[in-house]
Amino acid sequence: MVTVSQLDEGAPKPARSRLSGYADILRLTKWEMLAEETILLWVPRAFAEATDGLKRRGFIALTGAAAASIIPAHAQAMPVIGYLGSESPERYSSRLGAFRDGLGQSGYAEGRNVAIEFRWAQGQYSRLPSLAKDLASSQLTVMVAPGGAEVALAAKSATATIPIVFEMGGDPIALGVVDSLSRPGGNLTGVSSLSVEVSRKRLEFMREVRPGTKVFAVAINPASPTSASQLKNLHVAADSLGLNLVVLKASTEPEFEGMFAAVHEAQAGGLVFSSDPYFTYRSRQLAALASRRGVPAITQSRDFPLAGGLMSYGGDFHQSHHHTGVYAGRILKGEKPSNLPVQRVTKVELFINLNAASALNITFPSSLLSSADQVIE
């Protein structure tokens, strides 16, 4: 086909932008004119430009500058629990187990996210204050003072700033450890059991076991801060029960032998131990002595009947030490001891050892047997 450009080489092309520009030059047919109109209606020039522009601009890429928040990884020093024990780790082992259970319940495990610094008085309670001071001088997050009023008081005297969690049998208010159970105030809180308060119940139980006797011996540790109040309670109870008491004192192991001998000398029906950690941690020893001497005895701790003693009535140390662990954990988490009310372990448990009873020729009345939490046969 012959094209215009072939025909008209070199001639400048007319730069017409509108069809109408050549509509008068070329004879457009009717439909060509119509088509032109259609185009003018349908194809606004800006159309192509707009789309073109949009294409050029493209989509706005939203590049969110991801602010990399780098949390400075401070080497978190492991919190340290200072554990003040009045005895040796061996004697504390069951309590330590309960304590670690409670700590674990709060999410702490020794060596994993908490360190425990131990101080052991090895039964020499006079050493407790200096050990407590020693502990307080190291970097502690919390001091745990389980095992009686002596430990709690020693810890209290050592620091007024480091939070202290105590565990004891007596009334913390009466012993001057805290001012209030609900709002302990200061840097102390802890767990108390009802062991001290129930020493009179031990006398009552002993009387039931030995109904024919009016004289009973009572073992007191004069070194204990609770001894005076317990002795008073026991005397009141003895009066109301119509009994006579022989008070025997022992604050060291060598005195135990003499104490058991004195029971026989006094012709007492049995030996009722007041609540005292020193006695409690020597339950095995006491049980052995009691069976050797043939003395019916009752102490505060289940350890005693479990070791062959006759019976026990007192607070559940497993619970109290467990709660101590829980509280230590809560303080590690940042709670203030003043906001943690002193917890009282209300559970009081009666343990009876029937083997010991038969060795002593004792028949337990059914009222006791039915009340017992555990009967060892």
Add this chain to the structure above:
Amino acid sequence: MSNTAPRSSLFIRYFSTLFAAAVIPLLIAGGSDAWFGYHDQRARLNDVLDAEARLAAEKIGDFIDGIRDQLAWTVQLPWSDNPGDRRRLDALRLLRQAPAVESLSLVDAKGKERLFVSRIGLNRIEGGDDHSTKPAVRGALSDRTWFGPVTFQDGSEPFMTIAIAGTRAAAGVAVAEVNLKFIWEVVSGIRVGRTGEAFVLDRPGRLVAHPDIGLVLQADEAAQKPLQILRAAILTRSGQAAAGQDIAGNMVMAAMAPIPGLDWSVIVTQPLAEAFGPIYTALRRTGVLLIAGAALAAILAYWMTQRMVGPIRVLEDGVAQIGAGQFEHRINLATSDEFERLATRFNEMATELSVSQERSERINRLKRFLAPQVAELIERSGDDRVLDGRRVEVVAVFCDLRGFTAFSVRAEPETVIRVLREYYDALETVVSDHGATLINFYGDGAMILVNAPVSCVDPALRAVNMASDMQKSMQSLLAGWRALDDRLGFGVGLAMGLATVGRIGSQGRLHYTAIGNAVNLASRLCSSAEDSEILIDRAAASAVGSSIPLIELDPRTLKGFDQPVPVFAVTTGRAARTEI
């Protein structure tokens, strides 16, 4: 591109329309979904919390009922003067069975304490104290069961006295001190949702039981204020869960249920974040779906708009190019729709335009080189193939002015040019009237072809008539010119015969002409003709026949012809002149 582009564009219009068409229903659906979802979830939350509260109340009620049932055992039989050991064993067994009971006193019908057993204190048998005026005993005797107010031992541990009277007055009353701390075991076991909890408030709004036993033991009424506010908030919306703050100040949803028999309220709470977690999750999901839907709609709308606008752009570009004269441009659209049809139309139009343009160009070009009459002829016929070379029988007509050369020497150039222009005009008019083709002017002469390039009927007759008209026309002109020069005259010669006709020429010039004996003869006849004379050869004369009267003159010896040529003359010309 033009910068007078309209600001609004189809792209934006179509895009927004399509986008809106997709997004608005999506928004409506998403919005209503979120709205109804919220209300459903809110209603469900109400139901769940309400059920949890009632369940918790039932559990705590069961706890209290358990103690009450235990106590009821101890007041089944009437008191005798000597009750024996059985009562004591029952009482001790109760302490064993119900650990929350710290102490129990049994009072006979007269209100005397007959038995007291305790976990802490010493047991008493036949204590004999008069308890008949104590509210517990009086309450139990009148209502069978009596619940004392909650007291906090040592300001910490919650205790409550429960007294229960036997079915018969003679059975007396059992009064138990209950350590409410034991409800903790019940309350701490209640889980509302994942992290929700339950707690118990007594009638004045003191915390009796809470999963965090420390809060109870603190017995701090000021700290428990939020819980009382929460309870009040629930009470204002009967049966509905209410939002409020718990003791730690966290926002919670809470519902409440009373404990039957006790004026206690069990409140279950669930952190707002957890309670509305499913709603938020649903809202987030809806939001993400909306965003995704909107994005998809945008992409689709963009795509659709592109599909719509793309072809229009191609069309526009194409039309612009065609408009700019590029008729070879073709709009390539394969959209199988109206656009493709439109593009096809445009392409057809471009083809037509191209053909028109080409034709016009060629004619313009021809016009430049050919005699205007020929060019016009071709333009009229629209086909220049008539100019192609061929052998055809033509009538060649030659004419010229007599005495013009002498006149042109004498006369002023303006006069010469004017005379020539009038002469040409007159000739052209006549030639044009007769449909003949004026091949060329040369000086005072002209060559005219009849039957070529456009063939006609009876060319000889037509040629003779034309010649006559030419003479007529010229003679009248000459009459006007006599004043200038009376020696001017006009002669015509025509001959008929086969001749080769066609375009001849070089790159720069183009001629349409005829070559043949008839052409030569006509030219010679014209030279031989005198003023107002029309000389015709034998072929033309015989072709004319008797239509026009002709006079046969003596054969003449013409240049280039060996033999004398027979010559005819049209009488009219001379007659006309004679008349003038």
